[in-house]
Amino acid sequence: xxxxxxxxxxxxxxxxxxxxxxxxxxxxxxxxxxxxxxxxxxxxxxxxxxxxxxxxxxxxxxxxxxxxxxxxxxxxxxxxxxxxxxxxxxxxxxxxxxxxxxxxxxxxxxxxxxxxxxxxxxxxxxxxxxxxxxxxxxxxxxxxxxxxxxxxxxxxxxxxxxxxxxxxxxxxxxxxxxxxxxxxxxxxxxxxxxxxxxxxxxxxxxxxxxxxxxxxxxxxxxxxxxxxxxxxxxxxxxxxxxxxxxxxxxxxxxxxxxxxxxxxxxxxxxxxx
Numbered sequence: 001x002x003x004x005x006x007x008x009x010x011x012x013x014x015x016x017x018x019x020x021x022x023x024x025x026x027x028x029x030x031x032x033x034x035x036x037x038x039x040x041x042x043x044x045x046x047x048x049x050x051x052x053x054x055x056x057x058x059x060x061x062x063x064x065x066x067x068x069x070x071x072x073x074x075x076x077x078x079x080x081x082x083x084x085x086x087x088x089x090x091x092x093x094x095x096x097x098x099x100x101x102x103x104x105x106x107x108x109x110x111x112x113x114x115x116x117x118x119x120x121x122x123x124x125x126x127x128x129x130x131x132x133x134x135x136x137x138x139x140x141x142x143x144x145x146x147x148x149x150x151x152x153x154x155x156x157x158x159x160x161x162x163x164x165x166x167x168x169x170x171x172x173x174x175x176x177x178x179x180x181x182x183x184x185x186x187x188x189x190x191x192x193x194x195x196x197x198x199x200x201x202x203x204x205x206x207x208x209x210x211x212x213x214x215x216x217x218x219x220x221x222x223x224x225x226x227x228x229x230x231x232x233x234x235x236x237x238x239x240x241x242x243x244x245x246x247x248x249x250x251x252x253x254x255x256x257x258x259x260x261x262x263x264x265x266x267x268x269x270x271x272x273x
Contacts (some may be wrong), residue, residue, distance in 0.1 A: 148181045
């Protein structure tokens with residue numbers, strides 16, 4: 001049985017507060033040893049994901065900015081990708097979201113009426129303070145291509161912001177720390193469907209898909225996999241979700257990720273002929 005693992009990063013594989021993945025190392029090593037692809041599905045940017053992949057020792061496709069783009073490493077599995085993928089540095093990219101310039105333009109109009117602050121309004125130092133990232137990491141987090149993370153000072157304003165976004169072909173999703181303004185046709189679920197199609201098609205790999213997440217913006221991803229895994233928030237616990245075969249991790253962050261995915265792999269391997 002082939003297994004394909006999709007995972008959110010912040011609050012799931014990476015701890016919510018310190019972004020550590022140390023307690024997930026045993027299962028990460030197991031994935032590498034078994035050559036099970038680990039596909040990151042994140043609100044992070046390409047510039048954030050690339051060094052993280054290098055640190056963890058994985059070279060797989062990944063999904064950035066809440067489904068804004070699918071990145072496939074050049075030469076991956078020695079196949080030619082569909083023509084809608086375009087070359088960008090060391091990757092081939094399928095853009096599913098709107099360009100950042102357009103999103104920022106709509107966000108600026110919203111900002112003139114509401115108390116919201118986006119990444120594009122902040123310095124790297126300010127993003128570092130708000131996110132808990134190092135300044136160098138915050139600089140990479142600001143390199144947006146398909147989305148604008150923002151803080152909302154008055155939650156009652158959210159419905160009106162959502163209406164304004166919809167008029168412009170956009171929507172607002174909530175992550176672990178920030179709201180995100182994105183294109184209305186993008187989400188983690190649509191991108192996961194696209195990646196699964198690649199594996200079933202040109203990569204010639206039928207598979208069982210596992211998905212791991214902790215926040216509202218992860219639900220579309222969890223709905224597109226065979227075995228969804230929910231990581232609890234350190235303070236709020238598990239997100240409300242009704243999903244077939246749902247597995248609830250016992251602990252937040254990398255510890256829960258390690259325990260839950262390890263258990264899922266055990267069960268899938270036991271069921272394999």
